[in-house]
Amino acid sequence: xxxxxxxxxxxxxxxxxxxxxxxxxxxxxxxxxxxxxxxxxxxxxxxxxxxxxxxxxxxxxxxxxxxxxxxxxxxxxxxxxxxxxxxxxxxxxxxxxxxxxxxxxxxxxxxxxxxxxxxxxxxxxxxxxxxxxxxxxxxx
Numbered sequence: 001x002x003x004x005x006x007x008x009x010x011x012x013x014x015x016x017x018x019x020x021x022x023x024x025x026x027x028x029x030x031x032x033x034x035x036x037x038x039x040x041x042x043x044x045x046x047x048x049x050x051x052x053x054x055x056x057x058x059x060x061x062x063x064x065x066x067x068x069x070x071x072x073x074x075x076x077x078x079x080x081x082x083x084x085x086x087x088x089x090x091x092x093x094x095x096x097x098x099x100x101x102x103x104x105x106x107x108x109x110x111x112x113x114x115x116x117x118x119x120x121x122x123x124x125x126x127x128x129x130x131x132x133x134x135x136x137x138x139x140x
Contacts, residue, residue: 001058001059002053002057002058002059003050003053003054003059003060004060006041006045006049006053007041007045010037010038010041010042010045011038013037013041014033014034014035014037014038014041015034017030017033017034017037018030018031018033018034021033051079051080051081051098051099052079054081055076055079055081061081063081063083063098065085066085066087068087068088068089069085069086069087069088069094070085070086070087070088071083071084071085072084072085072086072093072115077097080097080098080099081097081098082095082096082097082098082106083095083096083098086113086114086115091111091112091113091114092109092110092111092112092113093109093110093113093115094107094108094109094110095107095108095109095110
C-alpha cells in the first residue's frame with residue numbers, strides 16, 4: 001500500500017509542476033521539470049525506498065525464480081533480501097542477495113546440496129549408533 005502512495009505522491013508532484021508552469025505558458029519548463037521529478041522519484045524508489053517499504057511498511061516487490069530452479073527460502077539481512085533457490089540440474093543451492101538498486105549483489109553457491117532428499121540421509125539410525133549398541137565403549 002505504501003508503494004502505491006509513494007508513486008501517487010511522485011506523480012502528483014510532477015503533475016503539479018506541469019500544471020502550474022503550464023498555466024503561465026512555460027510548458028517547456030513544465031515538461032522538463034516534471035520529467036526530472038519523475039526520474040528522481042524513480043531513482044529514489046529503485047535505489048533506496050523499495051526494500052525499505054517492503055521490509056518495514058508492507059510494500060510491494062516481485063522477484064522471479066530463475067527457470068529450472070525451485071525456491072526454498074527468503075530472509076532479510078539488514079536491508080537486503082536473500083533468496084535461496086535449488087537447481088536440480090546441477091545439484092546446487094544458490095543464495096542470491098537483492099540489494100538496494102541491485103548494485104552490489106552477493107551470491108553464495110553450495111555444491112552437492114539436495115534439500116529435496118533431506119529426510120533420506122545416509123546417517124546411521126539411533127539403533128545402529130555406537131552409544132546405543134555398546135560398540136566402542138570400555139564396559140564389558
